[in-house]
Amino acid sequence: xxxxxxxxxxxxxxxxxxxxxxxxxxxxxxxxxxxxxxxxxxxxxxxxxxxxxxxxxxxxxxxxxxxxxxxxxxxxxxxxxxxxxxxxxxxxxxxxxxxxxxxxxxxxxxxxxxxxxxxxxxxxxxxxxxxxxxxxxxxxxxxxxxxxxxxxxxxxxxxxxxxxxxxxxxxxxxxxxxxxxxxxxxxxxxxxxxxxxxxxxxxxxxxxxxxxxxxxxxxxxxxxxxxx
Numbered sequence: 001x002x003x004x005x006x007x008x009x010x011x012x013x014x015x016x017x018x019x020x021x022x023x024x025x026x027x028x029x030x031x032x033x034x035x036x037x038x039x040x041x042x043x044x045x046x047x048x049x050x051x052x053x054x055x056x057x058x059x060x061x062x063x064x065x066x067x068x069x070x071x072x073x074x075x076x077x078x079x080x081x082x083x084x085x086x087x088x089x090x091x092x093x094x095x096x097x098x099x100x101x102x103x104x105x106x107x108x109x110x111x112x113x114x115x116x117x118x119x120x121x122x123x124x125x126x127x128x129x130x131x132x133x134x135x136x137x138x139x140x141x142x143x144x145x146x147x148x149x150x151x152x153x154x155x156x157x158x159x160x161x162x163x164x165x166x167x168x169x170x171x172x173x174x175x176x177x178x179x180x181x182x183x184x185x186x187x188x189x190x191x192x193x194x195x196x197x198x199x200x201x202x203x204x205x206x207x208x209x210x211x212x213x214x215x216x217x218x219x220x221x222x223x224x225x226x227x228x
Contacts, residue, residue: 001026002116003043007036007050007062008078013103017049020105025112033057033065044164044173045073047115049108052079060093067094074115078103127162129221130206134159143204150200153178157193161209161219170216190217 003026008014018027028043030036032054039045048066052059063075076097091098096118097111125136134141139155141148150158156178161169169177171187179185194209194217201209210220 002047003028003045004112005030005036005039005043005045005048007031007033007048007054007059009051009054013051017103017105021109021112024109033059033062036062037065040071042172042176044167044169044177046119047112048073048075049112050075050077052077052081060089063093063095074119076108076111076115078108127159129162132204132206134162143201148200150197154193154197154200157190158197158209158219161217162207165207165219165221168212168216168218174216 002024004021005028006014006017007030008017009031014029018029021027028039028045030039033050034057036048036050050059050062054062057065059077059079063077066073066075074096075094076099077095078099078101080101096115099108099111127134131144132142134155136159139150139152141150141155141158157174160174160177171190174190175183175185175187179189194211198209205222207219207221210218212218
């Protein structure tokens with residue numbers, strides 16, 4: 001499921017927005033820009049919806065810092081200020097869309113879906129790469145018509161990596177997303193599972209799982225690598 005980070009200092013707005021969107025997206029919350037960076041340090045998100053007027057770090061400062069760090073996660077900015085000057089400032093910081101309050105949740109959903117299509121963020125429950133395919137429903141995977149035997153954890157780990165090809169996931173992000181926050185496993189567990197996946201996928205020529213020393217792992221499409 002697509003993960004959206006909602007950055008909003010008013011609890012009532014966060015709660016209402018979460019209720020309106022939770023059937024379609026997984027919603028993470030932050031009270032301001034500083035809190036949002038704490039969330040992003042441990043979580044991978046597909047899209048950010050941020051208010052402008054917030055304490056500690058406002059929406060403009062948050063997006064400026066986000067882009068300065070090289071993070072291109074799409075951002076929809078929500079604000080009660082709809083004059084040209086504020087819109088110009090918002091777009092100049094690097095936002096993708098600018099919507100005014102009060103929030104029209106149907107319109108917000110339109111913009112979210114448009115951005116997901118634009119960025120080609122995977123919203124389906126199936127992944128197909130050449131002769132390799134996997135379906136989240138039923139946790140089934142196959143290569144060249146032959147079913148592959150993955151454990152539930154192996155499947156979740158591989159699905160996570162293949163959903164965002166080329167994106168490096170830190171070990172902590174993978175631990176939180178795949179094993180859960182309350183796990184007693186450590187980073188060595190991830191290495192063990194990565195090695196298991198590599199062994200089971202050694203015949204697969206569509207992609208490979210690459211280590212980023214000291215950081216984490218990513219899935220690399222081999223055909224793209226050849227073309228480059």
